[in-house]
Amino acid sequence: MHKLATILSVCAFFFGLAPLSAHGTEVMRPGVLQIGGHTADGKAISFTIADLERLPHTKFTTTTPWHTGPTTFEGVLVRDLLAAIGAKGSKFEAVCLDKYIAEIPSDDWTTYNLMLAYKRDGSYMQIKDKGPFLLVYPFDSEPALQTAKYYARSAWQLASITIE
Amino acid sequence: MKLLDRICYGLVLVAMAFSVAGVCLAYVNARTNDTLVDAARYDVALECGQTLEELSRFGQDLGYYLANPNPIAHDNLAVEVQIFDGRIDAFDLGSLKSYSESAPERADLVRRYRQSANTVQALARSVLGGTTPLSSGLIDGSHHLVEASHDFLARMCTDSQEYASDSIEVTRQRLQRNNRVSLLLISGLVVSGLGLVIVLGLQNYLARTGFRMQTETAAMYERLAKHDPLTGLPNRYEFMRRLLEAIGRVPNGHEIAVITLDLDRFKLVNDSLGHGAGDALLQSVASRLLLIAGAESDILVARLGGDEFVVLVETPAGHKSRAGQFAQRIADLLKSPYDIEGQRVSACATLGVAIAPEHAMIATELARKSDTALYCGKSKERGTWRLYEPAMDQDLHLRRALEMELSGALERNELAFHYQPIVELETGSTKGVEALLRWAHPVHGVVAPATFIPIAEESGLIVRIGEVMLHHACRDALLMPEHWQIAVNLSAVQFQRGDIVATVRDALRDSGLAPERLELEITESVVLNNDGHTLAALQALKALGVRIALDDFGTGYSSLSYLRRFGFHKLKIDRSFIQDIPSDRQAVQIVRSIASLAASLDMTITVEGVEAREQCPVLMFAGCTHAQGYLFARPAPLHQLLQWSERTQPLIQAAMAS
Numbered sequence: 001m002h003k004l005a006t007i008l009s010v011c012a013f014f015f016g017l018a019p020l021s022a023h024g025t026e027v028m029r030p031g032v033l034q035i036g037g038h039t040a041d042g043k044a045i046s047f048t049i050a051d052l053e054r055l056p057h058t059k060f061t062t063t064t065p066w067h068t069g070p071t072t073f074e075g076v077l078v079r080d081l082l083a084a085i086g087a088k089g090s091k092f093e094a095v096c097l098d099k100y101i102a103e104i105p106s107d108d109w110t111t112y113n114l115m116l117a118y119k120r121d122g123s124y125m126q127i128k129d130k131g132p133f134l135l136v137y138p139f140d141s142e143p144a145l146q147t148a149k150y151y152a153r154s155a156w157q158l159a160s161i162t163i164e
Numbered sequence: 165m166k167l168l169d170r171i172c173y174g175l176v177l178v179a180m181a182f183s184v185a186g187v188c189l190a191y192v193n194a195r196t197n198d199t200l201v202d203a204a205r206y207d208v209a210l211e212c213g214q215t216l217e218e219l220s221r222f223g224q225d226l227g228y229y230l231a232n233p234n235p236i237a238h239d240n241l242a243v244e245v246q247i248f249d250g251r252i253d254a255f256d257l258g259s260l261k262s263y264s265e266s267a268p269e270r271a272d273l274v275r276r277y278r279q280s281a282n283t284v285q286a287l288a289r290s291v292l293g294g295t296t297p298l299s300s301g302l303i304d305g306s307h308h309l310v311e312a313s314h315d316f317l318a319r320m321c322t323d324s325q326e327y328a329s330d331s332i333e334v335t336r337q338r339l340q341r342n343n344r345v346s347l348l349l350i351s352g353l354v355v356s357g358l359g360l361v362i363v364l365g366l367q368n369y370l371a372r373t374g375f376r377m378q379t380e381t382a383a384m385y386e387r388l389a390k391h392d393p394l395t396g397l398p399n400r401y402e403f404m405r406r407l408l409e410a411i412g413r414v415p416n417g418h419e420i421a422v423i424t425l426d427l428d429r430f431k432l433v434n435d436s437l438g439h440g441a442g443d444a445l446l447q448s449v450a451s452r453l454l455l456i457a458g459a460e461s462d463i464l465v466a467r468l469g470g471d472e473f474v475v476l477v478e479t480p481a482g483h484k485s486r487a488g489q490f491a492q493r494i495a496d497l498l499k500s501p502y503d504i505e506g507q508r509v510s511a512c513a514t515l516g517v518a519i520a521p522e523h524a525m526i527a528t529e530l531a532r533k534s535d536t537a538l539y540c541g542k543s544k545e546r547g548t549w550r551l552y553e554p555a556m557d558q559d560l561h562l563r564r565a566l567e568m569e570l571s572g573a574l575e576r577n578e579l580a581f582h583y584q585p586i587v588e589l590e591t592g593s594t595k596g597v598e599a600l601l602r603w604a605h606p607v608h609g610v611v612a613p614a615t616f617i618p619i620a621e622e623s624g625l626i627v628r629i630g631e632v633m634l635h636h637a638c639r640d641a642l643l644m645p646e647h648w649q650i651a652v653n654l655s656a657v658q659f660q661r662g663d664i665v666a667t668v669r670d671a672l673r674d675s676g677l678a679p680e681r682l683e684l685e686i687t688e689s690v691v692l693n694n695d696g697h698t699l700a701a702l703q704a705l706k707a708l709g710v711r712i713a714l715d716d717f718g719t720g721y722s723s724l725s726y727l728r729r730f731g732f733h734k735l736k737i738d739r740s741f742i743q744d745i746p747s748d749r750q751a752v753q754i755v756r757s758i759a760s761l762a763a764s765l766d767m768t769i770t771v772e773g774v775e776a777r778e779q780c781p782v783l784m785f786a787g788c789t790h791a792q793g794y795l796f797a798r799p800a801p802l803h804q805l806l807q808w809s810e811r812t813q814p815l816i817q818a819a820m821a822s
Contacts, residue, residue, distance in 0.1 A: 028243045065259040098218055098247050128249030148207050157247060 028159070030097055033116075033133050037093075037163035040086030049118050049132060052076050055084050060113065062140040065151055066130065067120075073136050075117035078109035082163070089163035094135060097127065097157040104135070104153055112145065113138050116158070130156035167370070175363050178356050185356065189349045196342040208263045209324040215251050216317045219281075222248050223310035226288055230303045238292060245288050252281045263327055270323060277316035284309045392467040394443055395450035403466035403474055408527045410478050411520055417481025420520040422474060422534040423491050425498075425513045428546045429689070430471035433509055435660055436697070444504045445511060446471065452497050456490065463490075473513075474534070491515050491549035499547060514541045515549035523552050536560045543618055562608070567619050569605060574629060579603050581636050582799035585809070586651070586770055586792045589784040592817040594809060596649030596683070598792060599637040600799045601629070617655070626655045627662040634667060638675035638682065640802050645809070651683040651713065656690045659697075665704045672708065679709030685736065687715045691729060702730055713770070718758065727765060735762045737788070739773025746782040759787030 033052075036044035052075070059074035082088070091105045108114050117134045118124060125131020134156045137145045222244055229237045255264050255274050264274040287306055290296040390402040398406070410420045427449065434442035450465070453473060457463040464476040477490050498513040516538025524530040533552045540559055541550035573579050583597035603611045620626040634652055641650040658664050672679055684705060690698060706712060713734035714727070718741055737758060744751045755771070762769045771783055774793030783791060796816065797808055 028240045030243050030246075066254060066257055068257050068261060097243060099221070100214070126250075127243060127246035128253060130250055148210075151207075152210075157250070 028097060030127055030157070030159070031132055033158055034160035035081075035085065035087070035163070036160065038087055038089045039163065045085055049124065052081075052116070052118060056080055058113070058115070059119075060115070060138050060141070062136070062138050064136065064139060064154070066156075070140070072121050073115060073117040073134070074119035074122070075115045075134075075136075078104075078114045078116055078135075081116055082109070087163045092161050092163045094155045094158055095160045095162070096155050097159050100155060100157075102135075102153045102155045108137070108150075108153065112142055127157060133158035171363055171367055171370075175360065175367075178360050178363065181356050182353065182360075185349050185352050189346065189353075192342050192345050192349065196339060196346075207328065208259060209321065209328045211254070211260060212317065212321040212324040215254070216314070216321055218248065218251055219310065219314055219317055222284075223307070223314070226284075226291075226306050226310065227303055230291065230298055230306060233298060241288065242292055245285060245292065248281070249285060252278055252285070263324060266327060270320075270327070273316060273320055273323065277313060277320060280309065280313040280316055284313055392469075395447055395467050397450055397454075397473075398464065398466040400466070400468050403464065403468070403476065404527060404531070406464055406466075407476060407531065410476060411525065411527055411530070413478070414521050414525065419479040419485055419487070420530070421477040421479070421485070421487030421490070421517060422519075422530050423477065423487065423494065423515055423517050423549070424468070424472065424474045424531070424534040424538045425494065425515040425549075426473070426538065426542075427471040427498075427511050427513050428542070429511060432656065432660070432689075433504075433511065437504065437507065437509070441504045441507075441509070445502060445509060448502045448504070449473065449498060449511075449513075453494065456493055456497060474531075485519070487517055487519055488549070488551070491517050495547065495549050512547040514538060514546045516541055516552065517549055518552040533557075539563070543615065563615075563619065566605075566608065566611060566616060567623060569608070570603075570616055570619055570623070570625055573603055573605070574625075574632060578605060579629065579632075580801060581633065581640065582801055583640070583650075583805045584792055584799040585797045585805070586649075586790050587796045587816065589780060589788060589791050592813075592819060594645075594648065594813060595790060596651060597644065597805065598651040598685070598799075599633060599640075599653070601633060602799070621655050621657045624657060624661055626657050630655065630658045631662075631667050631671075634671040635674060638671045638677040641677050641681055642675060643802060644806070649681050649683050649711070650677075651685050653685045653715065654690065656687070659690055659701055665701050665708075668705055668710060669708060672710075680711065683711040683713055683734065685713045685715040688719075699730065706731075718754075727761075731765075732767055734768045734770060737769060737771045739771075739793075742771055742773060742779060742783065745779050752782060752786060755783065755788065756786040763787060 031048060033047045034044055035047065039045060055076045057074060057076050059072055061070050061072045063070050076084075089106065091103055094102045094104060096102075104114070115136050115138075117136050118132055120129065120131070120134075125134060135154055135158060137150050137154055139145050139150070225237075225241055225244055229241050254260050255278065264271050284306070287296070287309060291298070291302070291306075296302065390398055392399045407420070407422065410418070414420060427445070430442065430445070433445055446467075450467065450473070453465045453475060457465050457475070462478040462480070466474050466476070468474050475490065475494065477487055479486050495513060495515055498511070502509045502511060516534045516536065518524065518530050518534035518537055520530050523533050533556075536556045536559075537550045537552040540556045541548065543563065544550070580602045582600045582602050584600060585594045586596045586598060587593065588595045601613055601617070603613075603616050605611055617626070620629055637650050637652050641648070644650070654664065658667075668682070668684070671677075672682065686702075691702075702712060711733040712730070713736055714732045715736045716738045717735050719738045735758070737755060741751060741755055741758075745755065746752065759769050768790060769788045770790040770792060771788045772792050774780065774783070774791045774795045776795060779795070780791065797805075797812070800808065
């Protein structure tokens with residue numbers, strides 16, 4: 001009786017929040033980046049770190065509000081990535097593992113060296129380290145980027161990119 | 165100048181203030197920029213809020229898994245645990261670290277949150293790992309743990325708002341302060357700018373004033389350089405410049421006349437009435453000349469210096485020459501008396517005229533020839549104008565030579581003393597002689613007294629010569645018959661320069677001649693001005709016992725007035741009066757009047773220049789007592805004279821008796 005009541009109350013407790021926990025049925029695959037939307041053939045593409053490492057990569061050093069001191073990031077420039085998959089769009093939506101959503105306009109990857117980073121200071125990033133995929137702007141080299149606007153767009157723990 | 169210097173320093177200081185202000189402003193702006201940048205930086209409150217929301221979701225997912233363990237939920241939870249790990253660690257890094265370290269209470273709060281969150285993580289890991297069996301109590305437990313962490317996070321959210329608000333306030337105040345400083349600096353700049361403008365304006369004004377003064381001074385000096393300060397007339401240099409210019413127009417058919425003039429006896433006026441009077445006279449002459457020039461642009465009057473003036477007359481092509489006409493007008497106008505310092509002064513001018521292209525085409529030549537003509541005129545006839553003739557150059561040359569020679573003539577004994585007898589008309593007997601100077605130059609020959617006496621007067625040599633002559637005459641007189649008088653001519657110059665009274669006294673004393681035998685002949689020029697000095701000298705001479713005669717009577721301007729001033733013993737009528745006697749009845753009448761005048765004033769009359777026998781009875785009848793002339797005897801040296809006296813005297817006497 002005590003057990004049943006607990007189960008029922010828990011169910012009721014969580015039932016109320018059921019709509020909010022709809023995501024519990026989805027599978028989170030942290031090591032894979034999904035790219036969808038206006039790809040070359042309209043189909044979604046999945047990238048692992050190994051896949052991304054095959055593309056031309058760069059690195060730059062910058063300070064960020066979430067790291068202490070200048071940090072070197074290594075990865076693929078977003079424009080290179082989009083060019084590699086033949087995707088064209090005016091913006092994309094980045095969704096993160098923690099359900100954070102950011103919208104990045106095309107100016108950001110054409111004007112600035114916006115990078116999809118997978119290595120920080122030479123090593124791959126853990127989830128708790130804001131990895132495995134992190135969108136980072138070269139804040140130090142562009143003073144215009146040092147505003148809340150761009151900090152908000154610098155999404156970490158990327159799960160998917162939808163090009164529009 | 166000191167003011168300008170100070171202004172300069174002021175400007176420098178202002179400029180420095182400018183620069184300093186500029187630099188300060190730039191710095192302040194940079195700082196303001198930094199502040200704004202800071203203000204736009206990372207938002208801690210947002211991060212806290214997001215973390216709070218994530219914790220909620222994590223708590224949900226944990227509870228869901230505990231309630232409904234399945235493989236998908238298990239995997240997702242595993243990922244979320246890692247995500248949440250990141251959230252906990254975040255407070256050790258970057259801006260969140262600054263936040264947690266900004267106050268001890270915050271650090272404490274963060275530490276307690278972290279402790280609580282780590283407990284949740286530990287529980288989640290153990291559930292995932294299967295080390296903790298699922299139970300209903302676990303759900304409650306996890307819920308409480310999550311709540312506890314939630315609690316801390318919620319407090320941090322609010323607190324981070326305060327943190328954010330504080331830093332905004334700090335930023336705001338900093339901005340305000342920067343703005344105030346900016347305002348101050350801008351005001352400073354504006355004031356400095358205004359100051360600079362004012363100072364520049366002042367400098368500009370001063371420079372312009374200085375420049376204007378400079379220009380005015382320069383103009384004044386130019387005027388001074390070109391004009392004579394006393395009369396305001398153009399000076400020599402300006403005149404020469406204009407002459408040069410005018411001569412350039414001669415090829416076009418213009419005639420240029422240079423009329424040089426100087427005032428006769430100017431020196432006399434200067435010496436007797438003083439330099440003030442002399443200057444006043446020059447100014448009067450200048451204004452009279454300007455009167456003649458009128459407004460005509462063709463006539464230029466200039467002062468060459470001293471008492472010398474020059475008039476440039478330009479006659480355009482096709483017109484008749486006006487040179488002579490002008491020269492005459494000038495001579496006439498300058499003749500009339502002047503009113504100088506309340507006194508009536510007579511002066512007249514002698515003029516020399518030279519004309520281009522006739523006489524010369526070079527400016528200096530033309531001026532020189534005009535001057536030569538003037539010089540010639542002075543020696544021949546004063547008070548008139550004379551046109552240049554080529555012969556004048558020779559005359560001048562000779563004159564200059566004579567001047568030089570005359571000074572040595574005395575030492576070289578080239579000067580000889582001749583005597584001409586003065587005869588009593590009635591009896592024919594010689595009553596005395598007039599001493600005359602003769603000069604025989606070895607090269608130039610005999611030089612006429614009319615030539616060298618003026619030269620001697622001008623150079624002042626006459627004083628020395630006159631002295632020698634007096635001594636000589638007095639000595640020679642001793643060799644003559646006792647009743648003979650000896651007459652010596654005196655020049656006005658001898659009264660002006662040197663002590664004539666002393667000279668005469670010495671001559672009388674040295675010779676031992678009786679004073680009554682000495683007669684001094686003076687012309688009106690001696691008593692020209694009412695000069696106390698001269699009159700006193702004459703009185704002194706009279707007091708010595710010497711006789712004074714007025715020579716060349718009738719030739720001057722106001723001879724009669726001189727008779728009033730001084731009691732002369734004798735009157736000598738100039739030869740010009742008797743030249744036309746006996747033919748000219750008027751001349752006879754004039755002579756008669758003069759003679760009666762003299763007689764009424766107890767003066768004897770000697771008439772000069774008697775050359776014809778016919779003249780004698782007429783003259784005698786007219787009242788002349790004595791006569792002198794070639795008719796009786798030419799001037800001769802002493803021994804010749806004495807011989808003549810012995811031989812011919814009786815003859816003359818006999819002739820006169822008839």
